[in-house]
Amino acid sequence: MNIILLGPPGAGKGTQAQRLQADRGMIQLSTGDMLRAAIKAETPVGLKVKSVLDAGELVSDDIMLDLVGERLDQPDTAQGVIFDGYPRTRPQAESLDGLLAERGRQLDHVIEMDVNEEALVERIVGRFSCGTCGAGYHDKFKLPKVEHQCDVCGADDFKRRPDDNAETVRTRMAEYRAKTAPILPYYEAKGMVSRVDGMASMDEVYSQLAAILDGN
Numbered sequence: 566m567n568i569i570l571l572g573p574p575g576a577g578k579g580t581q582a583q584r585l586q587a588d589r590g591m592i593q594l595s596t597g598d599m600l601r602a603a604i605k606a607e608t609p610v611g612l613k614v615k616s617v618l619d620a621g622e623l624v625s626d627d628i629m630l631d632l633v634g635e636r637l638d639q640p641d642t643a644q645g646v647i648f649d650g651y652p653r654t655r656p657q658a659e660s661l662d663g664l665l666a667e668r669g670r671q672l673d674h675v676i677e678m679d680v681n682e683e684a685l686v687e688r689i690v691g692r693f694s695c696g697t698c699g700a701g702y703h704d705k706f707k708l709p710k711v712e713h714q715c716d717v718c719g720a721d722d723f724k725r726r727p728d729d730n731a732e733t734v735r736t737r738m739a740e741y742r743a744k745t746a747p748i749l750p751y752y753e754a755k756g757m758v759s760r761v762d763g764m765a766s767m768d769e770v771y772s773q774l775a776a777i778l779d780g781n
Contacts, residue, residue, distance in 0.1 A: 566645035566778055567670055572678030573741035575689040576763040582647050584771050590644035596651045599636050610635045630660050658748045674777055675752040678763030686734045696722035
């Protein structure tokens, strides 16, 4: 089962991908992670990527496709993959179809986590975490049981990400729409796009994802 999971920052895409990995043995393929791993491992494509980046140039579509192919050839992807951040253009989407076909594989689903922008802004802006153990909290949805004291480790050192503000969130939403606009019509024409309610609880979102993957 190979899928593309789409969703703006803060929609919970990472959380759901982790659950799919844990429950189904799927592997999340994030382009950034793949680039870093290939460079570190000094694979043939990794060495090519390093030379391009060292020269201050952008990684071409051809190199990205080679990188994805190299990753798909690793045995841990046998149970399926979750594409995250790739493809972003129609040519990339078309090339990915060919790459998968060469390996006797196919893309099974394109799933978008549908969100309400105003509610997502509220969800993200209210986030904060324990500076000691990293436990997550929220101004509205999950306050510590004891004020100013982490439920997990008891520390009183809380922090917020500097980019968790309304303006940044709206900018990221606009960027997401701009990046997904080119590929959604391509996959919709193939009848492959499904949507889940990204504003539902984490368990409910996962249930919706599982139902799509299981054909229910």
